[in-house]
Amino acid sequence: MSDKPHPTTTQSGTPVVSDEHSLTVGPDGVTVLHDRYLVEKLAQFNRERIPERIVHAKGGGAFGRLVITGDVSAYTRAQVFAPGADSEMLARFSTVAGEQGSPDTWRDVRGFALKFYSAEGNFDIVGNNTPVFFIRDAIKFPDFIHSQKRLPGSGLRDLDMQWDFWTLSPESAHQVTYLMGDRGLPSNWRRMNGYGSHTYQWINAAGERFWVKYHFISRLGAANLDAAEAERIAGVNADFYRQDLYDAIARGDFPTWDVKVQIMPYAEAAGYRFNPFDLTKVWPHGDYPLIDVGHFTLDRNPRNFFAEIEQAAFAPSNLVPGTDISPDKMLMARIFSYADAQRYRVGTNYMQLPVNAPHAAEVHSYSQDGAARHQFNDPTTPVYAPNGFNGPVADPAVALEGSWESDGELVRTAASLHAEDNDFGQAGTMYRQVFTPEQKARFLATLTGQGQGLTVAAIKTRFVQYWTNVDADLGAQVAGAMGLPAVDPNAQ
Numbered sequence: 001m002s003d004k005p006h007p008t009t010t011q012s013g014t015p016v017v018s019d020e021h022s023l024t025v026g027p028d029g030v031t032v033l034h035d036r037y038l039v040e041k042l043a044q045f046n047r048e049r050i051p052e053r054i055v056h057a058k059g060g061g062a063f064g065r066l067v068i069t070g071d072v073s074a075y076t077r078a079q080v081f082a083p084g085a086d087s088e089m090l091a092r093f094s095t096v097a098g099e100q101g102s103p104d105t106w107r108d109v110r111g112f113a114l115k116f117y118s119a120e121g122n123f124d125i126v127g128n129n130t131p132v133f134f135i136r137d138a139i140k141f142p143d144f145i146h147s148q149k150r151l152p153g154s155g156l157r158d159l160d161m162q163w164d165f166w167t168l169s170p171e172s173a174h175q176v177t178y179l180m181g182d183r184g185l186p187s188n189w190r191r192m193n194g195y196g197s198h199t200y201q202w203i204n205a206a207g208e209r210f211w212v213k214y215h216f217i218s219r220l221g222a223a224n225l226d227a228a229e230a231e232r233i234a235g236v237n238a239d240f241y242r243q244d245l246y247d248a249i250a251r252g253d254f255p256t257w258d259v260k261v262q263i264m265p266y267a268e269a270a271g272y273r274f275n276p277f278d279l280t281k282v283w284p285h286g287d288y289p290l291i292d293v294g295h296f297t298l299d300r301n302p303r304n305f306f307a308e309i310e311q312a313a314f315a316p317s318n319l320v321p322g323t324d325i326s327p328d329k330m331l332m333a334r335i336f337s338y339a340d341a342q343r344y345r346v347g348t349n350y351m352q353l354p355v356n357a358p359h360a361a362e363v364h365s366y367s368q369d370g371a372a373r374h375q376f377n378d379p380t381t382p383v384y385a386p387n388g389f390n391g392p393v394a395d396p397a398v399a400l401e402g403s404w405e406s407d408g409e410l411v412r413t414a415a416s417l418h419a420e421d422n423d424f425g426q427a428g429t430m431y432r433q434v435f436t437p438e439q440k441a442r443f444l445a446t447l448t449g450q451g452q453g454l455t456v457a458a459i460k461t462r463f464v465q466y467w468t469n470v471d472a473d474l475g476a477q478v479a480g481a482m483g484l485p486a487v488d489p490n491a492q
């Protein structure tokens with residue numbers, strides 16, 4: 001780089017006279033509207049912000065590589081998972097409910113979004129640091145999120161609103177147990193595990209289908225903050241996690257996650273003891289053990305946060321051959337929701353931005369035009385299909401492979417229950433069998449704090465019932481701490 005700085009120019013590339021002084025009629029006179037540089041500078045400034053993500057607004061991320069060291073070719077023909085494959089990638093971590101400037105260490109589920117720039121196109125896994133979710137039907141998602149955000153009148157977050165929704169939505173119990181437990185406050189993003197959470201589908205080279213769940217296990221080990229420390233940090237450094245990741249990568253301390261999967265043979269779904277497409281349930285590892293796939297390492301910070309992280313567009317609809325979705329009602333709706341949000345949030349042609357464009361794969365699409373279009377086809381390529389001019393041709397074999405049997409009348413009803421399905425069972429098992437005595441004590445303290453913050457009598461009663469349904473002893477302790485009578489665990 002030469003020592004002499006570049007001259008400032010307008011956005012059309014012409015040199016400008018001053019970055020210090022506007023053009024005025026005499027030193028003390030009025031500012032003129034034809035100061036085209038001043039006008040351009042202020043107008044561009046007014047447009048610097050794009051809407052924040054409707055959820056997961058606060059986050060940060062980094063680039064890296066996914067390396068496949070295992071052999072899962074018996075289950076998927078996706079090249080991104082082929083033995084020895086090495087793909088560039090982007091990860092973004094986030095909180096769910098907080099806005100852009102909100103503290104990283106507020107108790108929340110954490111987003112765990114991955115984009116792999118594979119030779120067959122971009123493959124995204126948009127997951128969380130928990131393997132389950134609060135609801136199981138997408139039609140409840142806007143209501144759920146409204147209950148976690150702010151009251152329209154006061155603009156304040158509200159415990160009554162959150163617990164009103166949760167206690168009226170018993171399917172939330174498993175995820176709320178994670179959230180109110182240690183996992184609601186990770187030490188930092190590097191020390192949390194990630195999950196695809198949903199059941200997805202894999203298809204092998206012979207066309208055989210499997211159900212799959214993704215797990216990302218931090219090599220640093222999962223670790224968490226206690227509530228008092230998280231609260232202290234929130235007041236001192238709202239960007240604590242973002243800074244931790246950035247600083248670690250800047251000093252060459254690159255975080256790595258092992259990539260593992262659980263595989264269920266296609267035909268076992270129908271008879272499995274839990275509905276395997278219910279996002280509020282896990283598959284116990286005793287039923288389907290973890291299989292090693294490989295690992296990913298984050299080793300490059302963004303050069304420009306806005307261009308590469310804020311404008312990044314992760315979507316469960318970004319799938320590659322050999323991977324697909326399942327009949328999970330949440331996942332099917334997410335296929336619509338993300339790209340739609342991104343067309344609004346970033347712009348119609350968001351896929352053409354470098355961070356969102358595929359690296360190795362070529363794009364041969366019949367889409368055209370729209371605001372801020374940057375790429376265009378060779379003018380000899382037809383703009384419609386079918387065509388007789390050798391334009392791109394779709395491959396029906398790719399589209400048909402990710403499928404499942406489905407037949408029946410149109411209904412609005414809950415998905416079918418399997419033998420051991422109920423809303424509180426897995427939450428109770430986690431509390432009793434997975435939480436250590438120390439974790440149980442912290443969990444009770446958190447619940448007590450939440451319960452004592454409630455102001456509406458009916459919600460307090462439901463709160464005690466909800467935790468009694470998870471575990472009768474826990475419910476009795478919560479009731480005692482809130483000065484309320486214990487309730488019957490079977491009342492539900």
Ligand code: HEM
Nearest residue numbers: 053056092111112113127128133138141197330333337341
């Ligand atoms: C039907 C349920 C859901 C709907 C409708 C939904 C919708 C959305 C939307 C609209 C965004 C913003 C996208 C953008 O502007 O770029 C988003 C972000 C996100 N969602 Fe969901 N979501 C749902 C469930 C889930 C679930 C179950 C998970 C995790 C398992 C999840 C994880 C994420 C993550 C990690 C992000 C942030 C991605 C990033 O870092 O850019 N969401 N969601």
